[in-house]
Amino acid sequence: MLLVLSEEHKEHLGFLADVDPLVVGEFGRIAVEFLKKGSNPKIYEGAARKLSVPAETVQHGVEGLMFILTESSKLMISELDFQDSVLVLGFSEELNKLLLQLYLENSKEVRRILSGLAPSLSHYHNLEWRLDVQMASRVMRQQVKPTVTLKLHLESGDARCARVLQTDPATLQHLIQELERALAEVKSNHCRRILRNIK
Known part of the structure; x- marks a missing residue:
């Protein structure tokens, strides 16, 4: 099963192609932290200053990563399907591998977080x-x-x-x-x- 990304998501994630892969890895860590504790605008502003871009661009990039991680984890997408899903973004091979590694390392944690957010029904x-x-x-x-x-x-x-x-x-x-x-x-x-x- 492939992950379907809207044009808006592709646009927001396009910013990640212009930054260093280490920064993308850090954004991935921030995305998982935000899933656990909620969003923190100060982190966006600090990263935006370092990268010399608007804070909104950083926010969209991190939220795009959160979307990829949550949807892929929720659907339990295989490695091959994940790679095929991110191919449409036009990232370098190194960045695609980094995103795959990020997904594989955090999918269980993301599923645990999402199950905790589900309402408790009688x-x-x-x-x-x-x-x-x-x-x-x-x-x-x-x-x-x-x-x-x-x-x-x-x-x-x-x-x-x-x-x-x-x-x-x-x-x-x-x-x-x-x-x-x-x-x-x-x-x-x-x-x-x-x-x-x-x-």
């Missing part, structure tokens, strides 16, 4: 259910009204919470059919291909 812990049926009443002598009450226990980290849901059997049956259809879809070849690329 997940299933337990389910209790009860079926209530009103057999008859003075008002409705012939009508039976069943209700299903579900108590869904969720877990998020160390915290647990419970949600109470109530529905009729027809709606519950429809929900079950939709969930079974979704599970069947996950087993399809198309979904497997997508999930393989996400991981």
